[in-house]
Amino acid sequence: MNWGHSWVVLGVIVELPFRPGHYYCLPVLFRLYLNKAKANQHRRVYRTRPELAVQMLDTLCSHRKNRRFHAVADSAYGGQSVLNNLPPNCDLTSRLLMDARLYEAPPVRRPGTNGRPRKRGNLLPTPAAMLEGRCRRLSFKIYGRTDTARVAHVEARVHSVPDRPLRVVAVEPLTGGRKPQAFYSTRDEATAEQVIAWYAQRWSIEVAFHDSKQQLGFEEPQGWSRRSVERTAPVAMLLYSLVVLWFARAGHRQYQPLTCPWYTSKADASFADMLGTLRRQTVRQKVLSLALNGPGSRKVKQLLEHTLAIAV
Template identity: 35%
Template sequence: MTGFLALLGLARAGFTAPSFAIFTDLMTGWVCAPGRRTITAMITVADPAGRRAHDAYHRFVRDGAWAMPRLWQSLATHLVARFAATGTVELACDDTLFHHEGRHIEGAGTFRDAVRSTLAKVVYARGLNLVVITLQVRPPWGGCPIAVPVNMRVHRKKDTTTTIGHAATMLTEIAGWLPGRELHLCADGAYATLARDLPDRVHLTCRMRRDAALYEPAPARTGKRGRPRTKGARLPTPAQLSKTLPARAFTTAQVDVRGATVTKLVHVTDVLWYRINKTRLVRLVIVRDPDGVEPDDYFFTTDPHAGAAQIIGRYAARWAIEICFRDTKQDLGGQNPQSWKRRGPERAAALSLWLHAATWSWYLQTHPDGRTWTPRPWYRHKATPSFLDALAALRRALWSGRITAMSRSEPDNTKITEALLDTLAYAA
């Protein structure tokens, strides 16, 4: 319990003393509250005696004099120092929709719902469109990496800043928080244009369009009058290139795909994707399934020193951000806090993502072996903990501290207390 309170203490500088006390109560109440994580449910657990006015907690989220960027900075610097102290800082970026019904929710709009949409049908839903950057953490037990949020923005309808613009702003912020560190961002193809103007010390890995217009590098100046050429001869598109390449142009690579080693055939070439960046070459990687079951895939990176296996592995690890979104919505109830006005909706969503990162940080430090969960008869092959297991361990520690403080120290109560804690751990 003290370890989690110490993590909350990282954000103390961003609050006054009274507001920090409310922040601590809300975060612990968010973890321990059963059922839907409304602000009222958090208060019921964190402040059952009513030490503060009920509306003080709502005002804190909606109008409190504190800034979310300071909370992100304190947590991001701690996470990087703890889990990525050396080497390149691996990041991932994507956007997600936090569902909210109603026409009077500040910042909400109707956006494409990526979870429910398919190639044949696009589904739209109302809510907050969040652009999130996460830190990729390799857990000590191996397997799939863990994505922990380190920055977030809300993209509004008719916003002059696009989702790509929000991502670029956050990247610049993170680079400023981590002076001297190399950053590498992975994102899906929608964020490919980030390669136009990356901050110093930042590289990007993305999926490339099948019909991307590629060129050879600009030829050397001839000494003739006139403006020099900015691009060379036109090259085939990635899809055309993969069809015309002979089999000998591909090499075999052993790729780490979320903890599993997979064999792929790869072809690497440096090209100029003129639409994305007019002066900087990108490294194109064509990935082929040796068995011919999966279609060819195409990735690019602005890192000129990255190998094919590293590029593919980085992009595969990007899937962890999708797991982060699912866990924040389903296990933490990130869509549940009923704060609708002014800064309330955006702050509530940001706090849920902040708490997701804080929970994983606490768990990785206090349970490095990951053995806190009980194997289920229907899930015999489970070998690593999930976020729900981490949340249950934290909930158990917080409830244990509260119950112990209110209980008599008699041996007869031990079995009852342990059974109660086990139930509370997975009650929410």
């Protein structure tokens, strides 16, 4: 039998000078999700994953109240439990169901009108219906390639949060083989291209998960106490953030790509390359600090560095 942990992670998406046009997600905050049975067992208040995400957004946004934040999340964190509880200084871009009910803004209430004021305006076409009408044809660069799609967008409100205007974008890819999708952003003044580009940046958190699991053992630690569990796994992802920041600040100057005749298309350093560069520089400092003198000492140092480069 295997036991797994479910983590909700908040990261900061950055574009670093050593690789323009590419985005990295640097994990900074973590919450361990417990189902209702486990929460009751440990005498803790049960919170859903979206509620844990809102907690972390509150922590981050309250730390810099004069700064505007913009969260990007998949559909699991794009529902009303998040949209209704966003910090005042935080926007959100996420996915939307293709059959989502959309509404215009409620009409201005005329003086002397009886009855309760309307919360919603007229019903608008769903994202799927939007694609059946007149659409623009756009080409944009996302996920490292150029895609072409039919795009329709509108300012609308959703049924569960009628008082918040959203920019809703429906996309039908013409290349790449993906299905039609819909996105929204609380930045209702944004263009369709901006909303699509913002959501595409979300993929960087998946890359961070993958690299942390493959290179730093994020999914491997075993712990028997609560503190052990809550500390070990987040440390792996914090190390991911530290390694990327080190490489951006200094490591990219020492990076030496390995010569691989069978892999000539690689142009940029992967996280494995960043980690290997850090290891080589660390060992190199240790080797240079050795009191090796006399004939052949230089070759010994070069041999140690070369052996390490092959090993990592």
